[in-house]
């Protein structure tokens with residue numbers, strides 16, 4: 276591995292408790308000692324990457340990376356940051372304190388993403404997030420006072436979410452955010468919510484209802500000056516997430532840790548460590564080598580999710596499918612570049628499945 280290591284993702288699987296909608300791998304309610312061992316392995320792993328590697332983007336996701344003491348990890352990352360690197364850390368609202376924000380700044384972090392998820396106290400409680408809306412708001416404002424580049428994540432279509440705050444509330448006008456991600460609720464079979472839904476104990480809003488709410492939120496965010504640069508992501512101009520854009524544009528990214536995915540040449544990795552992490556009980560790593568045709572398709576196709584669109588030049592099969600989608604009003608075309616329309620964004624998966 277050489278200087279091509281530009282985009283680094285590190286997964287921290289620790290959470291206070293399991294959220295009701297979550298089926299991701301996570302380690303809930305663990306002690307500081309276990310987290311420290313994990314962070315030690317992360318720091319050693321980053322040092323084990325090619326010494327010439329320089330990171331243009333670094334993304335610490337979770338889980339809740341903010342629960343961990345990250346000093347040793349920062350010491351490993353900081354010397355390898357490119358001069359204009361984007362360094363994001365996801366934070367749970369309860370992890371946002373003045374001291375923590377100051378540690379992050381010193382660690383080289385310059386972008387904060389806070390998982391607010393809902394503006395409704397009843398929904399936050401049903402989700403098991405462990406904070407109220409006013410605590411989330413305090414966290415966002417605290418983060419904004421320490422960082423310029425702050426964004427939030429929201430979930431649309433949670434059972435019982437009132438229309439006026441699902442997924443967005445006018446309250447964010449005063450937050451002066453740079454980025455908002457809006458995801459529609461995925462009901463995972465193995466989550467607490469999925470089990471309740473299977474027993475008929477909760478009503479899951481229909482797709483059309485959720486899409487209508489996302490469309491209203493999208494209009495509201497545009498009125499505040501946000502640009503929808505990817506199906507689920509809105510940013511003020513110049514504040515698009517560079518790490519995620521690199522992934523959608525088909526660049527390589529190195530993923531370290533339990534729950535991390537990576538793409539390095541033809542290699543796809545999961546739960547990967549560049550050296551034996553020396554921590555017992557971790558999920559086993561998995562790696563797969565894909566053929567060059569699949570590699571090329573994967574790297575090209577995800578651009579369709581973005582406002583940049585995909586170039587169908589040299590791909591006659593794509594051109595025919597995209598022309599059909601254009602006739603249905605799902606994409607618009609400029610030369611050989613196709614971009615999703617607002618309607619197309621709602622059914623992107625089906626447009627993409629016609630291409631592969």
Ligand code: SF4
Nearest residue numbers: 290293294297337338
């Ligand atoms: S949603 Fe995030 S914070 Fe909640 S359990 Fe899943 S990984 Fe942890």
